[in-house]
Amino acid sequence: MKKKSRSFVCVSVILLLTGVFVTQFTACEKTSLIQVRLNEVTHSIFYTPFYAALDQGFFETEGLQVELSNGNGTDKVMTALLSGHADIGLMGPEASLYVYNEGKDNYVVNFAQLTQTDGSFLVGRVPEPDFDWENLRGKTVIGGRIGGMPEMTLEYVLKNKNIIPGADAEVLTNIQFALMAGAFTGGTGDYVALFEPVASQIEQEGKGYVVASVGKEAGQVPYTAFGASKSYMEEHPEIVQKFTNAVYRGQIWVQESTPEEIARAIQSAFPDTSEDLLISAVKRYRDQDSWAKTPNFTSESFNRLQDIMELAGQLNQRAPYEMLVTNDYADQTVANVKR
Secondary structure, rough: OHHHHHHHHHHHHHHHHHHHHHHHHHHHHOOOEEEEEEEEEOOOHHHHHHHHHHHHHHHHHEEEEEEEOOOOOOHHHHHHHOOOOOOOEEOOOOOHHHHHHHOOOEEHHHHEEEEEEOOOOOEEOOOOOOOHHHHHOOEEOOOOOOOOHHHHHHHHHHHOOOOOOOEEEEEOOOOHHHHHHHHHHHOOOOEEEOOOHHOOOOOOOOOOOOEEHHHHHHHHOEEEEEEHHHHHHHHOOOHHHHHHHHHHHHHHHHOOOOOOOOHHHHHHOOOOOHHHHHHHHHHHHHHHHHOOOOOOOOHHHHHHHHHHHOOOOOOOOOOOOHHHHHHHHHHHHHHEEEE
């Protein structure tokens, strides 16, 4: 009995010590990851390739650990970057033009494009299976913050339909992005432009109906991109490269996966959204080709972005592409990351 007891004690101690060693080793392994503080403009299924990259462990593979925060607006993301409270921002690249044209030395440079269409859907109060943009004449639309991509792209579509904001239709720009859905369900406006999953959630609750896609009407535009300040990129080029590699792996993964697989992958990012609703939203974005296939940000798309900003009366001076966009990281990623 004594021999058995001593043997049991010895085995227990060995197992305990082994467990401590494994725990400590795992902890060391986790802390060896480089922390990257990312501030996103909003939390939306629109950014699925990024969330898929997080879920599939592509950032960890590159030795990065992403600390994600929601800025609830491009202006707030830009503030976080310029103040040093974020390392990388996911936002509309129009913000980088505003900052550059203000003459700031440490402006933000876009290094990886994520989406290539507008991500909002026009939601009305009643079903309109035969919706026509002419239906907006004399109506009020909650459009988003003035000077932001959602509002400017909506104006771009309306003007292409010969509907002049302020004359033929009222576009509300005084409601914060995060409060637009609540304002609409609370009785403000006849229509509202919303991203997924919010648009589908309102539809599911019977409080509104998706009647049109702003993205389909506007066509391709560099809507959302990852950017960092000049100083951060100069000090941490290896981190920006690793980050771009992970983003591209996410872009490849969503191209090669089914909507059902994608929905399961991003479920943890949207725990309050049902799988069926996620699948529906993923299909909507995939059908309108919203996600960029690579991180490359072309000069043609940059010029189109400035065209939209000029049409909205928000750009007094065009900015040089080579100053605000770099494809150095994207080119290296596409060349080295194999499908």
